[in-house]
Amino acid sequence: MALGFDYNEDQLALQRTVRKFTENEIVPVRQYYDETEEFPWPVVKKMQELGIGCMNAPEKYNGMAFDNVTLCMVVEEICKGCLGIAITPLANMLASEPVVYAGTEEQKEWWFTGICNEGQLASYAVTEPGAGSDVANISTSAKKDGDYYILNGTKCFITNARYASKYAVLATLDKSKKHRGQCFFLLDRDWEGISIGKSEKKMGMRCSDTSELILDNVKVHKKYRVGEEGDGFKIAMTAFNSSRPFIAAASVGVATGAFEVARDYAKQRVAFGRPIADFQAIQFMLADMAMEIEAARLLWQKAAWQLDNKHPLEAAQLSAISKCYAADIAMKIATDAVQILGGYGFCRDYPAEKMMRDAKILQIFEGTSQIQRIIIARNLLG
Numbered sequence: 001m002a003l004g005f006d007y008n009e010d011q012l013a014l015q016r017t018v019r020k021f022t023e024n025e026i027v028p029v030r031q032y033y034d035e036t037e038e039f040p041w042p043v044v045k046k047m048q049e050l051g052i053g054c055m056n057a058p059e060k061y062n063g064m065a066f067d068n069v070t071l072c073m074v075v076e077e078i079c080k081g082c083l084g085i086a087i088t089p090l091a092n093m094l095a096s097e098p099v100v101y102a103g104t105e106e107q108k109e110w111w112f113t114g115i116c117n118e119g120q121l122a123s124y125a126v127t128e129p130g131a132g133s134d135v136a137n138i139s140t141s142a143k144k145d146g147d148y149y150i151l152n153g154t155k156c157f158i159t160n161a162r163y164a165s166k167y168a169v170l171a172t173l174d175k176s177k178k179h180r181g182q183c184f185f186l187l188d189r190d191w192e193g194i195s196i197g198k199s200e201k202k203m204g205m206r207c208s209d210t211s212e213l214i215l216d217n218v219k220v221h222k223k224y225r226v227g228e229e230g231d232g233f234k235i236a237m238t239a240f241n242s243s244r245p246f247i248a249a250a251s252v253g254v255a256t257g258a259f260e261v262a263r264d265y266a267k268q269r270v271a272f273g274r275p276i277a278d279f280q281a282i283q284f285m286l287a288d289m290a291m292e293i294e295a296a297r298l299l300w301q302k303a304a305w306q307l308d309n310k311h312p313l314e315a316a317q318l319s320a321i322s323k324c325y326a327a328d329i330a331m332k333i334a335t336d337a338v339q340i341l342g343g344y345g346f347c348r349d350y351p352a353e354k355m356m357r358d359a360k361i362l363q364i365f366e367g368t369s370q371i372q373r374i375i376i377a378r379n380l381l382g
């Protein structure tokens with residue numbers, strides 16, 4: 001079997017375009033958006049114009065339909081600039097996964113017409129105040145009523161929720177059945193009974209929106225149910241299997257951004273009459289960062305390749321391994337970058353402290369690093 005690590009000409013051209021976009025449109029404004037915590041609509045709109053607003057949308061509906069390797073390559077580039085800004089298209093993609101994987105043609109048309117042609121945003125709504133890691137324990141209920149379901153419950157920590165027009169929502173038909181009683185529904189913001197609650201004030205990714213989604217007797221026609229009754233948990237897990245390499249690539253982006261800040265600083269900062277890059281202690285930190293970034297990039301590339309060539313369920317193990325490893329090294333590298341910048345690393349004039357704050361979420365959302373290890377161990381032990 002042929003094994004290659006080179007991007008093709010189209011991918012390289014895309015990488016150059018997105019890298020330039022990140023340098024020109026994301027890096028200059030990242031500090032502003034972090035400080036003000038404003039939602040970065042102008043940059044989000046520019047990402048949509050560039051075609052990277054929802055990169056897994058099918059071509060048929062005006063999407064880019066990138067394969068997973070290409071998509072993750074783009075994610076790495078934009079996240080190198082700012083995770084808080086880049087998370088909006090990532091959340092659009094995660095929310096779209098159930099539709100891509102299990103949606104009907106009618107559902108795809110309804111969902112992606114809004115997202116690709118009308119600039120809409122989407123949210124993936126699984127987490128609740130009482131159930132995060134333990135997805136089988138969600139309480140948002142879907143009660144059958146003829147051709148409709150009536151949804152009630154509160155989702156929390158939902159990325160994009162305040163600004164989204166479409167929601168992919170996991171609910172339970174029968175909580176006593178745990179994961180076997182769950183169902184995915186697609187909702188429109190304008191439907192009666194949908195409202196937005198509290199928005200979180202966060203440590204990192206501060207300009208991104210993380211809000212409660214409140215469902216109060218929301219009437220949903222059965223044509224908006226994704227898959228069969230009882231398929232919800234499986235669809236949620238499949239979506240996570242597909243999206244974890246995005247987060248691994250995002251982590252490599254954050255890690256690379258922090259590494260470059262530290263490397264450039266080490267070359268120009270003088271202590272004891274020499275650039276600090278001359279000290280072996282600093283060199284070894286930079287060398288470790290470079291090794292870890294390279295290893296994490298290879299992991300997301302293999303996980304994304306597996307997704308492109310196999311079924312998401314078969315790619316599950318590498319998807320979890322890549323997410324866990326990349327998130328952990330991103331946190332470590334961002335922390336070490338702050339260390340290399342010394343006191344300046346702790347101050348907001350330099351981007352290292354923001355990168356460290358942003359990196360933390362990578363170990364928490366889309367399954368914490370503990371949950372990834374549980375998945376990996378279960379797959380190992382059968």
Ligand SMILES: Cc1cc2nc3c(=O)[nH]c(=O)nc-3n(C[C@H](O)[C@H](O)[C@H](O)COP(=O)(O)OP(=O)(O)OC[C@H]3O[C@@H](n4cnc5c(N)ncnc54)[C@H](O)[C@@H]3O)c2cc1C
Binds near residue numbers: 134
């Ligand atoms: C900024 C942000 C954005 C988010 N975006 C979204 C979104 O768009 N959509 C969405 O649905 N959710 C989203 N989330 C929610 C996120 O996925 C959850 O926070 C995460 O899954 C963890 O759930 P929890 O917070 O309830 O923690 P808990 O599940 O309560 O876990 C608390 C701690 O216990 C550990 N733990 C739990 N169970 C075990 C176990 N069995 N073994 C060992 N350790 C365990 C965890 O690893 C963690 O360290 C977001 C969260 C944040 C902060």
